[in-house]
Amino acid sequence: MSELELALTQIGRELDYPETPDLTGAVRRRLAEGRRPRSWRRPLVIALAALVVGIGAVLAVPQARSAVFDWLGIGAVTIRQVEGLPEVELATEDLGVGDRVSLEEARGRVNFPVRVPTLPGYEDPNVYYGEPLPSGQVSFVYGSLDKPQLLITQVAAIGALEKLVNTATRVEQVSIDGASGVWIEGERHFLFYPGADREEPFRLVGNTLVLERNDGVTVRIEADISKEQALRIARSMR
């Protein structure tokens, strides 16, 4: 990217956007009222109107299924449920977290607030900085790189990562202090960066909490821990 392009990107992050209104309620009302666009064909509308009743109805329509699961995307992570996981060469020796840095250095390299857990035992992570995304990624590794016990990743991006889960994996929506997220538990699943400048290997990950903080930062907490423990860690991040 040229300096001008970088400057434009920088400006984009500092534009004076009005606060995003909560569109969900208004959209639900309009759907419930049947205020559909005039151009849609009536039979299609009637058939799809049933979908308004709830997600369960939507899931019953096979061709809509993948799209609906896409809508479970949280922040920078899109969660895509597939019938079968791909056969890939796993990056088992590389977490893809980048270079070891100090917390101060990591904070200086990104344009978003990096928060650290204050829960006892989690206050002093090994900090890594990488750039799988142009806006940078800060990772906290607990344990060693080859035997990580817990990984916390923070990025500021939208739709930049994808998780592939299979149908046996449980995906549950959660909320912490107004931030929405999902808890992914069950069979192992994959994480990768679609459309990244360089090929990013698929990474096999365990249970994961993905949260989109209100400041636009997406936090992933990945470990073989319970949902409750992951939520406790997330709540303690300051």
Added chain:
Amino acid sequence: MHAYQGIAFRTAYLLTGNAADAEEAAQSAFVKAFYALGRFRPGAELRPWLLRIVANEARNRRRSAGRRANLSLRAAAAVTSGGAAPSPESSLLDAERQSDLLAAVNGLREEEREVVACRYFLELSEAETAEALGLRKGTVKSRLSRALDHLRERMEVDDV
């Protein structure tokens, strides 16, 4: 839906320049998207598909309102926080130059401004920009190239 409402609203706002129009456009887009879900091609990317609907709604509202969108920077963006050393990226432009560059963007032709907004402000890929704006990827490339040339010219003039 919750995951996409932020990007949908920002897209609509960049194209309308008006919060009320942006909210209305984003709402309508979600309603249309919901009704069109059955026609969504399995395996395709949802975000650019949704943003295309948003962009169409926003353009319609902008045209009917007959006004151009003028974007502005957050007031906080002009202030260096806490005396901390700026990151390499944030040191690219000072506040005055940022305002000049944004004014230059605001002065671009609509078709160029739209691709700049999608590609750099929303940080969409070229492919996503093309999908969202209903253009061919080659058209996005050429419009971006022209837009950048115009911005360079404008910024050079301002330096005189």
